[in-house]
Amino acid sequence: MSVAVPCNECPSYYTILVNTGFSDDSKSLEKNLERQIMEMRELLTIELRVGEAFELLFDVYRECSETNWDGYSASPITWNTFREALQLIRLLPSFFPLPEILAEPDGSIGFEWRKGQRLIFVISVEGKHKINYAGIFGSNKVHGSEYFGEMLPSVIIENLRRLFYR
Amino acid sequence: MDQIKPEEYLTRYIFHKGHFSITQKRPKYVVFMPSPHGETSVFCISNLSDNEIWNIGDREVAQKRGLPLLGRADILAFHVFNKNLKLIPDNCPPRHANIVNWPTEKSEKKLIAIELAESSQLHLK
Numbered sequence: 001m002s003v004a005v006p007c008n009e010c011p012s013y014y015t016i017l018v019n020t021g022f023s024d025d026s027k028s029l030e031k032n033l034e035r036q037i038m039e040m041r042e043l044l045t046i047e048l049r050v051g052e053a054f055e056l057l058f059d060v061y062r063e064c065s066e067t068n069w070d071g072y073s074a075s076p077i078t079w080n081t082f083r084e085a086l087q088l089i090r091l092l093p094s095f096f097p098l099p100e101i102l103a104e105p106d107g108s109i110g111f112e113w114r115k116g117q118r119l120i121f122v123i124s125v126e127g128k129h130k131i132n133y134a135g136i137f138g139s140n141k142v143h144g145s146e147y148f149g150e151m152l153p154s155v156i157i158e159n160l161r162r163l164f165y166r
Numbered sequence: 167m168d169q170i171k172p173e174e175y176l177t178r179y180i181f182h183k184g185h186f187s188i189t190q191k192r193p194k195y196v197v198f199m200p201s202p203h204g205e206t207s208v209f210c211i212s213n214l215s216d217n218e219i220w221n222i223g224d225r226e227v228a229q230k231r232g233l234p235l236l237g238r239a240d241i242l243a244f245h246v247f248n249k250n251l252k253l254i255p256d257n258c259p260p261r262h263a264n265i266v267n268w269p270t271e272k273s274e275k276k277l278i279a280i281e282l283a284e285s286s287q288l289h290l291k
Contacts, residue, residue, distance in 0.1 A: 060184060071181040071231040072201045102184045105199050106272075112194060120280055122195060124272075134277035136284070143273035 053089050053098045057082070064103035075107035080127030084148070085109040088125055091152040096160050113163055121163045123156060135159050167210060170253045170263060172244035174212040179223040181233040186288050193239035198282040199275060205264040210255070211240065220291065226259040241286035249278045
């Protein structure tokens with residue numbers, strides 16, 4: 001069994017700050033951090049990239065929201081699945097490239113990162129608070145599923161690090 | 167066609183533009199993911215010319231589904247057998263078969279589909 005834990009070193013595109021401290025220092029620290037995050041959000045490149053991902057996601061939803069969209073009796077993408085995929089994009093750490101977004105035959109929305117031949121990691125959501133993932137890293141392979149709630153499961157971040165930074 | 171041998175070639179016709187990468191010239195894993203009925207529909211294309219392969223796709227699949235045929239992913243049957251999957255020919259239409267015996271776990275299906283896509287070749291219409 002594994003547990004989803006927040007990755008504090010990995011700010012997402014839309015981090016929401018939660019400060020449980022009461023002291024002046026704590027408040028000051030919160031304001032400082034908030035300002036830095038705002039500055040980061042204002043970086044045009046990041047905004048453009050995330051905006052583009054949202055548009056792609058919506059295109060996929062629009063094109064695949066009716067049965068048999070692939071010609072092989074595929075199930076439609078539901079609104080719940082679309083919303084969960086949107087949440088996932090918001091939580092993706094900003095230092096990873098944005099994935100390719102695609103529809104799967106069972107109505108899931110898949111996200112694919114590929115660095116080269118046999119270097120690939122894919123995840124999918126289906127509106128049921130669950131992420132299914134699979135990846136090939138040369139001769140090593142992984143697959144599994146994780147609960148998906150407020151945070152991106154650490155195993156997903158770990159596998160993306162494995163793909164891009166090792 | 168009673169039985170498909172490992173050395174024979176299969177093709178999976180593609181009707182969705184998001185299922186292949188033009189820049190990387192490769193099909194994506196979703197091309198091989200099984201349908202909600204648990205099977206991946208393919209055609210055996212051994213000893214057929216390129217034109218004949220496209221004609222089957224147009225005549226037997228695209229026209230019947232009312233969707234434009236965009237491309238196809240060719241793969242050696244060996245790779246399918248190598249993943250403990252089965253190929254069941256039904257010859258309806260001729261040369262048609264289904265890849266079955268997919269694992270029940272979704273993430274495992276995904277992993278197999280990735281490997282099949284990595285072993286296949288994209289052809290665009």
